[in-house]
Amino acid sequence: MKRKLRNDLVASEVWKERRTVVFMSDFGTSDGAVSAMHGVANGVSQDLRLEDLTHEIPQFNIWEASYRLVQALPYWARGTVFVCVVDPGVGSDRKSIVALTECGHLIVTPDNGTLTHVADSLGLLEVREINVDTHRLSGSQKSHTFHGRDVYAYIGARLAAGEISFEGIGPVLPKTVKIRLERARLEGSCLIGSIDILDTRYGSLWTNIKSDFLEELGVGYGDELNLSVSKDGRIVYGYHLPVCKAFTEVEKGQPLIYINSLLNLAVALNQGDFAKTYSIGTGVGWKISFSVVK
Amino acid sequence: MKRKLRNDLVASEVWKERRTVVFMSDFGTSDGAVSAMHGVANGVSQDLRLEDLTHEIPQFNIWEASYRLVQALPYWARGTVFVCVVDPGVGSDRKSIVALTECGHLIVTPDNGTLTHVADSLGLLEVREINVDTHRLSGSQKSHTFHGRDVYAYIGARLAAGEISFEGIGPVLPKTVKIRLERARLEGSCLIGSIDILDTRYGSLWTNIKSDFLEELGVGYGDELNLSVSKDGRIVYGYHLPVCKAFTEVEKGQPLIYINSLLNLAVALNQGDFAKTYSIGTGVGWKISFSVVK
Amino acid sequence: MKRKLRNDLVASEVWKERRTVVFMSDFGTSDGAVSAMHGVANGVSQDLRLEDLTHEIPQFNIWEASYRLVQALPYWARGTVFVCVVDPGVGSDRKSIVALTECGHLIVTPDNGTLTHVADSLGLLEVREINVDTHRLSGSQKSHTFHGRDVYAYIGARLAAGEISFEGIGPVLPKTVKIRLERARLEGSCLIGSIDILDTRYGSLWTNIKSDFLEELGVGYGDELNLSVSKDGRIVYGYHLPVCKAFTEVEKGQPLIYINSLLNLAVALNQGDFAKTYSIGTGVGWKISFSVVK
Numbered sequence: 001m002k003r004k005l006r007n008d009l010v011a012s013e014v015w016k017e018r019r020t021v022v023f024m025s026d027f028g029t030s031d032g033a034v035s036a037m038h039g040v041a042n043g044v045s046q047d048l049r050l051e052d053l054t055h056e057i058p059q060f061n062i063w064e065a066s067y068r069l070v071q072a073l074p075y076w077a078r079g080t081v082f083v084c085v086v087d088p089g090v091g092s093d094r095k096s097i098v099a100l101t102e103c104g105h106l107i108v109t110p111d112n113g114t115l116t117h118v119a120d121s122l123g124l125l126e127v128r129e130i131n132v133d134t135h136r137l138s139g140s141q142k143s144h145t146f147h148g149r150d151v152y153a154y155i156g157a158r159l160a161a162g163e164i165s166f167e168g169i170g171p172v173l174p175k176t177v178k179i180r181l182e183r184a185r186l187e188g189s190c191l192i193g194s195i196d197i198l199d200t201r202y203g204s205l206w207t208n209i210k211s212d213f214l215e216e217l218g219v220g221y222g223d224e225l226n227l228s229v230s231k232d233g234r235i236v237y238g239y240h241l242p243v244c245k246a247f248t249e250v251e252k253g254q255p256l257i258y259i260n261s262l263l264n265l266a267v268a269l270n271q272g273d274f275a276k277t278y279s280i281g282t283g284v285g286w287k288i289s290f291s292v293v294k
Numbered sequence: 295m296k297r298k299l300r301n302d303l304v305a306s307e308v309w310k311e312r313r314t315v316v317f318m319s320d321f322g323t324s325d326g327a328v329s330a331m332h333g334v335a336n337g338v339s340q341d342l343r344l345e346d347l348t349h350e351i352p353q354f355n356i357w358e359a360s361y362r363l364v365q366a367l368p369y370w371a372r373g374t375v376f377v378c379v380v381d382p383g384v385g386s387d388r389k390s391i392v393a394l395t396e397c398g399h400l401i402v403t404p405d406n407g408t409l410t411h412v413a414d415s416l417g418l419l420e421v422r423e424i425n426v427d428t429h430r431l432s433g434s435q436k437s438h439t440f441h442g443r444d445v446y447a448y449i450g451a452r453l454a455a456g457e458i459s460f461e462g463i464g465p466v467l468p469k470t471v472k473i474r475l476e477r478a479r480l481e482g483s484c485l486i487g488s489i490d491i492l493d494t495r496y497g498s499l500w501t502n503i504k505s506d507f508l509e510e511l512g513v514g515y516g517d518e519l520n521l522s523v524s525k526d527g528r529i530v531y532g533y534h535l536p537v538c539k540a541f542t543e544v545e546k547g548q549p550l551i552y553i554n555s556l557l558n559l560a561v562a563l564n565q566g567d568f569a570k571t572y573s574i575g576t577g578v579g580w581k582i583s584f585s586v587v588k
Numbered sequence: 589m590k591r592k593l594r595n596d597l598v599a600s601e602v603w604k605e606r607r608t609v610v611f612m613s614d615f616g617t618s619d620g621a622v623s624a625m626h627g628v629a630n631g632v633s634q635d636l637r638l639e640d641l642t643h644e645i646p647q648f649n650i651w652e653a654s655y656r657l658v659q660a661l662p663y664w665a666r667g668t669v670f671v672c673v674v675d676p677g678v679g680s681d682r683k684s685i686v687a688l689t690e691c692g693h694l695i696v697t698p699d700n701g702t703l704t705h706v707a708d709s710l711g712l713l714e715v716r717e718i719n720v721d722t723h724r725l726s727g728s729q730k731s732h733t734f735h736g737r738d739v740y741a742y743i744g745a746r747l748a749a750g751e752i753s754f755e756g757i758g759p760v761l762p763k764t765v766k767i768r769l770e771r772a773r774l775e776g777s778c779l780i781g782s783i784d785i786l787d788t789r790y791g792s793l794w795t796n797i798k799s800d801f802l803e804e805l806g807v808g809y810g811d812e813l814n815l816s817v818s819k820d821g822r823i824v825y826g827y828h829l830p831v832c833k834a835f836t837e838v839e840k841g842q843p844l845i846y847i848n849s850l851l852n853l854a855v856a857l858n859q860g861d862f863a864k865t866y867s868i869g870t871g872v873g874w875k876i877s878f879s880v881v882k
Contacts, residue, residue, distance in 0.1 A: 032660030
């Protein structure tokens with residue numbers, strides 16, 4: 001089934017119709033680096049639509065890159081090509097890859113864990129390794145430090161323009177690098193997952209647990225759940241909270257569980273900052289669980 | 295006359311020719327929210343041009359959203375569709391609307407005052423209310439918190455792509471929410487208005503008073519005017535200032551009146567910060583007046 | 589030869605095919621100024637691709653504008669039109685110009701030194717002066733302060749849309765304003781140049797000296813060079829450093845010379861901040877030299 005889906009996508013070369021490249025990086029926008037990537041892509045074909053996801057990933061923060069990618073990618077049509085350059089290992093022997101997702105996007109990126117969330121929640125059909133000595137902007141062979149511009153933007157644009165096929169990228173890579181992620185799951189009457197990210201403006205905890213799990217638990221709006229947050233096995237927070245439709249259903253300063261704009265479970269204080277108040281962080285080692293109040 | 299203009303615009307569906315959507319929000323650009331909105335619009339039609347006004351409106355600051363919109367919108371051709379999402383009332387019963395301006399732009403926004411400056415200085419021909427249960431991205435019904443992506447970006451893109459007509463949006467809304475604004479006007483020999491915004495780099499006061507009023511007063515470059523600034527009726531600043539073509543016409547540190555890039559009256563200190571020096575702010579409650587020196 | 593190149597480029601009007609305008613300024617992106625420029629360009633022709641280099645040039649910093657331009661411009665295809673608005677002299681009698689580079693780009697900018705690096709390292713074929721009274725957005729005659737929107741964005745878009753020819757801009761200007769730049773050169777066994785910019789995230793010194801010069805010196809990876817940095821003739825730093833392919837070839841905190849992503853010589857501390865550690869700056873007056881260790 002997946003094989004057929006893969007074959008259909010690869011044969012259709014849907015990215016060629018779509019002609020859209022979306023860039024993400026940790027470069028910031030105060031120098032010319034992002035523009036140089038756009039320029040390289042525009043130089044491959046002037047018919048490409050060039051878009052940006054964000055360039056404000058904290059430097060070398062692969063967890064956040066991985067998460068931001070899964071946050072935005074599903075809202076882009078299949079066939080869209082993503083170029084993701086958060087690359088602490090540039091100059092090392094880390095591989096360069098192109099991944100085909102189950103929903104039909106292509107992602108060009110160093111093989112360093114940036115695909116972890118997408119692989120976990122959307123699924124990858126196939127990953128191919130780029131030969132960076134042959135697949136690169138002509139004249140860029142001397143540069144050892146800017147693969148984002150010289151390889152990834154160039155390859156992404158050539159794929160989107162139909163100048164190279166997915167299979168022409170290079171050999172299939174059976175396994176990609178993953179960062180450690182608490183996979184969202186139901187264990188008995190307990191939902192377990194990761195804290196993907198903090199909603200920076202409010203300090204809400206955004207988990208990777210789909211709200212569909214609530215139905216499996218038989219829990220709805222107005223019900224309470226026991227919440228437990230731990231870091232490397234040590235419990236940091238534990239309390240029972242209501243599942244709310246609006247923040248205002250609890251008093252100011254009180255905690256609540258809600259369904260965020262990604263349809264995942266999230267935790268907040270009404271008019272407060274949950275993460276700061278309880279010193280809660282995000283990424284590797286953090287675990288969150290919700291269980292039915294007995 | 296306005297009726298005819300409205301009929302012409304609606305019949306021509308000029309936004310369908312223009313195929314351009316301009317986004318504004320208070321989301322910032324460090325996460326994937328803006329990109330998700332672009333992705334939804336691009337998914338509606340890949341022929342749309344997607345542009346941004348700014349995403350750095352201070353959070354929930356409707357005054358600034360309203361002002362930034364009127365600052366940039368007139369420089370976009372008629373037919374351009376704006377999607378404006380500064381939405382402190384998301385989840386409440388505030389309405390969602392599409393407005394047609396007298397210059398032929400469409401604006402998709404929550405009905406919370408974001409249209410105040412545009413209505414005041416450019417004029418609205420008609421406003422329609424969106425039924426957010428039917429007009430939304432398929433599959434987004436469970437999400438209660440991200441109308442920007444699921445409703446406004448989607449509707450804006452469908453309008454720009456010609457997939458729905460303005461009249462198909464929903465019923466006419468006779469009255470929209472306005473924030474309190476000191477309308478620019480001439481009373482006797484006195485010009486009265488609001489301080490729209492501070493030019494953040496120099497601390498200049500930018501008013502909503504068109505420079506054309508100077509001609510009505512018979513005042514030109516080199517003449518002086520009495521300036522008075524008040525907050526909630528209390529006078530904060532009062533002095534007589536020259537109307538200048540260049541900042542350098544007064545000594546360093548001295549105040550002047552000039553015509554800014556929007557052709558409105560503005561007040562500055564040459565090489566100083568007027569707003570900071572005299573503790574002057576912007577928005578509701580602030581009033582500025584210029585009168586002829588007797 | 590250059591004459592022929594110029595004639596070919598001007599006759600081909602390659603910018604008309606390319607239909608791409610790239611904007612750079614010191615406006616920031618928190619107000620509507622950049623969007624107003626895009627709107628004016630989109631209003632000239634809706635078929636133009638509108639891109640941005642950066643809008644975060646420090647205010648009025650012509651050195652950085654000049655440098656950022658040369659950093660990104662070569663990665664855009666010939667025919668691309670750049671609109672560069674870092675303009676401390678707006679309102680003064682500084683000229684407004686359009687430059688044609690030897691690689692076939694057009695640059696619309698005030699004549700204030702913004703073209704220094706491009707002229708030095710890529711070369712200009714011809715510069716023409718804009719008559720700003722006739723070549724401006726209709727209805728903008730009263731505004732004295734926003735040439736970026738009313739003149740430069742408008743002219744750039746008209747050139748890219750083929751509505752005016754390069755020769756129709758105005759008379760040839762024989763000489764443009766330059767800022768003082770230590771031209772990259774080989775004197776005996778010593779390479780001399782400028783510190784173009786600091787890589788802000790690491791504090792590396794990025795010079796304007798092409799790595800090709802190393803070959804002329806007969807120097808390769810693993811060799812050492814004497815480095816000297818001076819400001820206004822006073823020596824600020826002097827030491828011998830290895831030329832490395834990777835930062836990790838030296839101990840943590842140790843200095844090294846490397847080839848950056850622009851293929852220029854650069855100086856860094858492994859996991860440190862060279863510029864901050866030795867109080868080194870950038871721009872006019874700073875000189876850097878590398879000489880062979882005897």
